Amino acid sequence: MSAGKAGTAANSAAAGWTALFAAWVVALAASLSALYIGEVMGQVPCSLCWHQRAFMFPLTILLAxxxxxxxxxxxxxxxxxxAIGWLIAGWHTLLFYGVVSEAIQPCSASGPSCSGEGMTLLGWVPLPALSLLAFTAILLLLLAVARGGRKA
Structure with a gap:
């Protein structure tokens, strides 16, 4: 292998690892944020939030x-x-914005509501949209990792 090709392969590997590390940072930040909101701020998560956590928390470990x-x-x-977490977060975001009918909403009247004021951060940033953004960023970074591993 020539020195130019070896340098290109090393750059590709470094870029792949950087994207992988960035995906881990996003998963870690999302997981720590969810724990902070639930445990420190005392905001009880709804059913869909628990399902999203079930996919975000393991990503933190897997990517680490x-x-x-x-x-x-x-x-x-x-x-x-x-991807499964992204689908749940997307569904939750649609519920939050009222796109999905209330009749098929999984949250019960006894627990926290998907569309309540408690579903926002600082009064205006919807938590389901933040989760969707985090899963989207992770998927895009993993796509960059996948493309970086292919031979040109």
């Missing part, structure tokens, strides 16, 4: 291990987890 081992193939097992 993948970064530690420089496993650029991690996108193969992390992307499906992030």
């Amino acid at each position: 291990v993948a970064c530690y081992h420089s496993d650029e193939a991690a996108w193969r097992y992390a992307a499906p987890v992030a």
Whole structure:
């Protein structure tokens, strides 16, 4: 292999690891934020928030291990987890904005409401949209990892 091709491969590997690390940072920030909102601020999560957490929290661990081992193939097992979380967050965002009918809303009257004031941060930033944004960022970064691992 020539020196130019070796340098290009090293740059590609570094870019892939950087994208993987960035995906881990997003997952970690989202997980810590969810814990802060629930445990410190005392905001009780609704059913859909719990489901999103069930997919975000493991991503934090998966991506940390993948970064530690420089496993650029991690996108193969992390992307499906992030995609399912993205679907739940998308559904939750549609519920929050009233696009989905109240009749098929999974949140009960006894628990926190998906469209209540408690679903916003600082009174105007909807938590479901933040979750959707985090899962989207993770998926885009994992796509960059996947593309970085392909040979040109």
